[in-house]
Amino acid sequence: MNVVSLSPFDLALAALLILALAGLSWRLRIGSERQLLISAARSTVQLVLIGLVLKLLFANAHPLWVGLLAVVMLAVAGREVMVRQKRRFVGGWGFAVGTLSMFVSSFAVTVLALLLVIGTDPWYAPQYAIPLLGMILGNTMNGISLGLDRLTQDAAEKRQIIESRLALGHDARRAIADSRREAIRVGMIPIVNAMSAAGIVSLPGMMTGQILAGTPPVEAVKYQILVMFLIAAGTGFGTMVAVGFAARRLFDERQRLRLDRLRPPGA
Amino acid sequence: MASLRLQHFATHHVGPLAVSVAAAECVCVEGASGSGKTLLLRAIADLDPHRGEAHCDDVACSAMPAPAWRRSVALVAAESQWWSDLVGDHFEHGVDAEWLARLDLPPAAMTWQVARCSTGERQRLALLRTLMHAPAVLLLDEPTGNLDERNTRRVESLLADYRLQRQAALLWVSHDKGQIGRVAQRHFVLDQGQLHECGRR
Structure with missing residues (x-):
């Protein structure tokens, strides 16, 4: 299997898209930039945590x-x-x-x-x-x-x-x-x-x-x-x-x- | 023979009160708007929680399954409600053609679209819908509220015959003094949650 491993830098590039979207939302006064950033941050934290939990769990399948x-x-x-x-x-x-x-x-x-x-x-x-x-x-x-x-x-x-x-x-x-x-x-x-x-x-x-x-x-x-x-x-x-x-x-x-x-x- | 008897009957706003309606008797209730007439009828039909007991023919409300109670002690709401498009869909057991005619409705009324009926037509049809279940007690919330004089008289006459033929007990909420005089044997005013009987006839 040839998985291209993603580096933090790759993810940061994708995150720029979210920042750009939030910036545009702020600029156009759509008002959803706060929600967008919070939910993006939430999903990052939640996914990193679940990744760590799963890693632990796979190691001890009790x-x-x-x-x-x-x-x-x-x-x-x-x-x-x-x-x-x-x-x-x-x-x-x-x-x-x-x-x-x-x-x-x-x-x-x-x-x-x-x-x-x-x-x-x-x-x-x-x-x-x-x-x-x-x-x-x-x-x-x-x-x-x-x-x-x-x-x-x-x-x-x-x-x-x-x-x-x-x-x-x-x-x-x-x-x-x-x-x-x-x-x-x-x-x-x-x-x-x-x-x-x-x-x-x-x-x-x-x-x-x-x-x-x-x-x-x-x-x-x-x-x-x-x-x-x-x-x-x-x-x-x-x-x-x-x-x-x-x-x-x-x-x-x-x-x-x-x-x-x-x-x-x-x- | 059917009678309605309330004992220590109380809802949130009304009672406690004790009143009975004998078989083949019509009792009218009047009262200012907001005095709780509709709430009283709803509670008797066991649609709202209440304290005390209601008896139909000496069988307690709590001793009967709720749907069976509501078929015997039938509430006809002031505003009729319809859940299907066609009038006929609401009449499971068909309709008595003679009753239709007495309320000035043609036999074709069963094929009418509910949405195209006038408020008065709906009110008369809703009354027939309930009468087709042959209830022993009728709780009528301004059953002629949307009707003109002629149709009001038609409904009064049909209900009078129903009451005498089936020995049914009628509890009738009305605002109209003239109507109360025509249909009621006894008549109460609901005030401050209590029923006060007005002079017997």
Whole structure:
């Protein structure tokens, strides 16, 4: 494998592009230069840290450390889902709805892929487990936050319709069915789009990375297809679980619509 | 035979109050806007949390699954709501052609687009939609609020027949003194969260 190793100088050249962009944004008073610089700095620090963590982890492939990193990734993703909600659930539910659904779908799909598809030895081998989990988690996180956001927005907007259906004797499931269906559809749009455009419009990042690092294209493509399917499954099942869970949580034991369980937007 | 009985019934703004509506009786409630008339009806339909108990035919609200309670004790909201494009989609069990005619609606009303109906047409259709479930108790929130005089009388007459034929109990929120005089056997004013009975007829 003939990987061209990147020197800090090479990266600094790329960073100049970001600085130029920030400068232009400042000049044109677009106002996003601060956010741009902070997020660029954040991603550098985060990626360097994860690189060091992975280096350590690859050297000591103990299931406990792999599990610990997985839990940290899950918790961060759970927080991200929560803060992206315009109307999140009050109390611990705001965090729990997304986190539990991601746990169920992403972890199950990753473990399934490691055990049955890739068949690494040991199955928790961090070179496979962590990147795979990361990709599935990252995409599932997007699907779930879009789906939940749509559901709670829709429920708040259609409050009168939903309550009018309840008043006609529909049960909670039926009264919110339209909103739930729509929310799941919205949550799955990004991954469906990504799959349709893969290879024609966009070369997916994982595959590109592998090819840049010297893997034969056909091998890289096979992994990309695998990862794509795993991501779609993780996102789809995760969104369904999260939206279903949230749709239930919007009603109480007497099947009343309880929008007071959501924080008002901007609060 | 159906009656509605409230005991120690209280919501955030209303009560605690005790009131009952006998089978085949119509009780009207009036009160200034903001006095909580709608909130009271919503709580009786168990759409809002409440304390105390409501009974329909001596069966407690809490002893019934919520959807079954709401089919028996049906709220007709002041503003009708529709979730599908066609009127007919909202009538699972079809519609009684005679009732349609009595409210001056043609049989073709079932094929109408909801968006093209007037507010008054929607209000009458929403009432029929609820009546088709044959509720034992009707909670009516200004059911003629958007109707002209002729259609108001039509709705009053249909509801009177429904009440007598099905021995249904009606709790009717109205602003119109004339209407209260025509339809109610008893009549209350909701003020400061309490119901005050006005002179019996």
